[in-house]
Amino acid sequence: MAEKTITIQATRFDPDKDARPHLQSYEIPFIDESMVVLDALNYIKTHVDGSLSYRWSCRMGICGSCGMMINGQSKLSCSAFLRDYWPKPILVEPLNNFPIIRDLVIDMEDFMHKLKSIKPWIIRKTEIPLGSGEHRQTNAQIDDFRQFSECINCMLCYSACPVYGLNNEFRGPAAIALARRYNHDSRDEGTKERLPVIADAEGVWECSFVGECSVVCPKGVDPAKAIQQSKLDTSLRFVVPFGNRE
Amino acid sequence: MGSEFASYDILIVGGGLAGLRAAIAAVEANPKIKVGMVSKVYPMRSHTVSAEGGAAAALRPGDSYENHAFDTIKGSDYLADQDVVEAFVREAPVEVIQMEHWGCPWSREPDGKISARPFGGMTTWRTCFAADKTGFHMLHTVFQTSLKYPQIVRHDEAFVTKLLVEDSRCVGVVALDIRTGRFDAITAKAVILATGGLGRVYAFTTNGNICTGDGMAVAYRAGAGLKDMEMVQFHPTGLPFTGILITEAVRGEGGYLLNNKGERFLKKYVPNKMELGPRDIISRAMITEFEEGHGFEGPHGKYLHLDVRHLGEDVIDRKLPFMRELGREFVGIDIVKDPIPVRPVQHYMMGGVDVDITGASQIEGLYAAGECANVGLNGANRLGSNSLSECLVFGAAAGRAAAHRVAELQPVGSNPIDSLLRDEAKRIEATYLNKKGGKERMGVIREEMQREMDANAGVFRNRDGLTKLVKDLAVLRERFETIKIDDTSRTFNTDLISALELDYMLEVAGTIAASALAREESRGAHARRDFPNRNDEKFLQHTVAFRTDGPAPRLDYRDVRITTFQPQARTY
Missing domain, CATH: 1.20.58.100 (Fumarate reductase/succinate dehydrogenase flavoprotein-like, C-terminal domain)
Incomplete structure (x- = not known):
């Protein structure tokens, strides 16, 4: 019997040479049922065409590097199994809504700025000294923010967000979820500093609640919920009298 | 090519836990210091992200520095430098608390304190954890915290091709900006290497694609010594084919290792510790079981079973949720109902750049911390959960030492x-x-x-x-x-x-x-x-x-x- 193969159609784009992206097709051996799309790309790079460019590292769904559009859906390529697509060809493209640097590599500098803009660190009026030990935190208090701390910054939510696609000024799902992660941490007192950022013109109010961000999240984070709850927080802020704002 | 290049007091190579901790320690030691950070990936992609089980620190009542030190030294098969271990065990609790103050979502006891779990080779519960994604949470916590320091300037996705050494002093690096292909000189009065491990020299490894020994290699080429490079750790429980790590915390929480006869075979090898024996001995026991015909045969070679079914769904979902996710995603099993196929897999490098207790190498101005360094903590075998703590303790030590040293050094000339x-x-x-x-x-x-x-x-x-x-x-x-x-x-x-x-x-x-x-x-x-x-x-x-x-x-x-x-x- 002939060796089983699968066809990968990958976006190619080298700004030094190409006016626009195009597709290139590779037929590769599909020798193991455990193979994922990332394995197929690595096979191509090692044995067929070393110039195919993409990011990857942990290949266990935690480093967040290998997000791509796979047959039009936002996925981590390390977690997309060839067996779920075979015998049809698999279309592999860079994540939607981002500028392309090269082939499957997107430019995510915009997110890095947005991440910083929401002040993703613990803000306190007074620091407690290290010598006095840890803050006590109950499991219920952790449950209040835990899921939002699971974000791996993989950018799948941005690639699925129709609002971000139209207006990349929108702060976007992951950044707002992370703002909520800190706002709801019992150790944090920085909500007042973060609210103006998520309540401004490009903050939560842009969201039209399509909810695709939560659908594509590989880590079970629900950014759509974070955005809706933050809308409530920001509106309360304008209702509550000045002196009581926190 | 002009003579304009970025210049810092301290340049850190690598944006994982050790590098980020060093950066923050340096600017906290002296807020006037300018720190550059070069990393070949965005820092949150660093391989710290894959650490699962926890970070060791003698925090609980009844534990002691002495016990943590002895466990570590015995675990090292007496190749650890004992003064280094003694300093480490004292600093580890402080660092775990520091991480807590920075927001790390540690798992908690009912009284609200940081939880600890048993771990291999440790005689008491001292492995602090954030479910089974401890490295992920620590990395994101320290990276996000680093964003509040304007003195820390990052060069993301830049690859160091060599160290600049002038008159026997390290004065910076040459880095390839991956996005543009441009070569840059980045100078500094001191360079701290924090580039992680080298697992990719092996085929079957838990390590990510980025773990290629970069810092060790550039230091070696610049004349630094590499210490105890024969000491390579094989973790007992990797998934066949992918090499994905199944955390030791699975055994810490009570999981069993079983051979093809359904026996907890470790009774023959480490009867007093069983599944909580140290990694080197358990990996050898597993290979011996394979050789004696007691392994299972699978499409990707021999394996044994790691069984957590008796722990129940509640414990698994609370303490090992990522393991359940990995089982589902990558093996197609539910660990609540099915045993996990595992076999020994390359995991960690005890060896590394020869440095002293402050992280200083024998080259003036060159420091190293974390897995790429060998400070003398781990000897011939590292105990699980000592490495995250090592990144904190010795990352901070290197950052502080470099901050003090650069105050005495002249700026780097450009000629x-x-x-x-x-x-x-x-x-x-x-x-x-x-x-x-x-x-x-x-x-x-x-x-x-x-x-x-x-x-x-x-x-x-x-x-x-x-x-x-x-x-x-x-x-x-x-x-x-x-x-x-x-x-x-x-x-x-x-x-x-x-x-x-x-x-x-x-x-x-x-x-x-x-x-x-x-x-x-x-x-x-x-x-x-x-x-x-x-x-x-x-x-x-x-x-x-x-x-x-x-x-x-x-x-x-x-x-x-x-x-x-x-x-x-x-x-x-």
Whole structure:
């Protein structure tokens, strides 16, 4: 019997040479049922065409590097199994809504700025000294923010967000979820500093609640919920009298 | 090429836990200091992200520094430097609390304090954890915290091709900006290497694609020693095929290791510790079970069972949720109902850049911390959960030491840097991008190196295998000189990066082979079939490898520093 193969159609784009992206097709051996799309790309790079460019590292769904559009859906390529697509060809493209640097590599500098803009660190009026030990935190208090701390910054939510696609000024799902992660941490007192950022013109109010961000999240984070709850927080802020704002 | 280049007081290479902790420690020690950070990936992609089980610290009542120190030293098979261990165990609790203040979502006890769990080789519960994604949470916590310091300036996705050394002093690096293909000199009064491990020299490893020994290789080429490179840790429980790590916390929480007869076979090997024995001994036990016909046969080789079914869904979902997710995603099993197939897998490098307790190497201005360094903490076998704490304690130590040192050092002059940069850019262009001829496929050489390392520098070693490995690596090095890379673009050329990484990996693999061949005893993770016993008379010593012009390194030996605990037989 002939060796089983699968066809990968990958976006190619080298700004030094190409006016626009195009597709290139590779037929590769599909020798193991455990193979994922990332394995197929690595096979191509090692044995067929070393110039195919993409990011990857942990290949266990935690480093967040290998997000791509796979047959039009936002996925981590390390977690997309060839067996779920075979015998049809698999279309592999860079994540939607981002500028392309090269082939499957997107430019995510915009997110890095947005991440910083929401002040993703613990803000306190007074620091407690290290010598006095840890803050006590109950499991219920952790449950209040835990899921939002699971974000791996993989950018799948941005690639699925129709609002971000139209207006990349929108702060976007992951950044707002992370703002909520800190706002709801019992150790944090920085909500007042973060609210103006998520309540401004490009903050939560842009969201039209399509909810695709939560659908594509590989880590079970629900950014759509974070955005809706933050809308409530920001509106309360304008209702509550000045002196009581926190 | 102009003489404009970025210049810092301290330049940190690597944006994982050790590098980020060093950066924050440096600016907290002296807020006027300017810190640069070069990382070949965005910091949150660093391999710290894959650490699962936890970070060790003697925090609980009833625990003591002395107990943590003794466990670590015994775990190291007495190759740890005891003064380093003693300093480490005192600082680890402070660092875990510091992480808590920065927002790390540690799992908690009912009273709200940080939880701890049992771990291999530890005599009490001292492994603090954030479910089973401890490294992920620590990395994101410390990275996000680093964003609040304007003094820390990052160069993300830049690859260091060499250290700049002038008059025996390290004064910066040459870095390739991956996005543009531009070569930059980045100067600093001190450089801290925090580039992580080298697991990718092996085929079967838990390590991510980025773990290619970069910092060790550039330091070695600059004249620094690499210490105890024969000491490579194999974790008992990797998933077959992918090598994905199944955390030791699975056993810490009560999971069983079973052979094909359904026996908890560790009763034959570590009867008093069972599943909580140290990694080196359990990995050897598993290989022995395979050899005796007690393994399962699968499509990806032999394996054993790791069984958590008796723990129940509640415990699994609360304490091991990521393991359940990994089982579902990558094996197609539910660990609540099915045993997990596992086999030993390369996981960690005890060896690394020879540094003192402050992280300083023997080259002025060059420091190292975390997995790429060997400060003397782990000896011949690291205990699980000591490495995250090591990144914090010795990352911070290196950051502080460098901050104090740079106050005394003159700024770096720009004059020779220009020519060093030009020469380095020319070298890489001539060797890779503009190479005429060339025939070998790089990926083929990489795969052969990885197979050779798996076969001959694995859990068990012997003279014949290691001798063959030394020779084969030399041949692979010659073949590497004739490679042809497919990609000549300037923009995000990952083919070039892979070639530079393979160059580094061949370099560090050579030190592993040579150091392992010369250590004619069995100690910790270094198990020689032809020398099955520990030999304290001859080898209670660190191996330090130095680069020579020939194919083999020069090996020096240095006595282990023993303060409190005299070496004894290591039984569990």
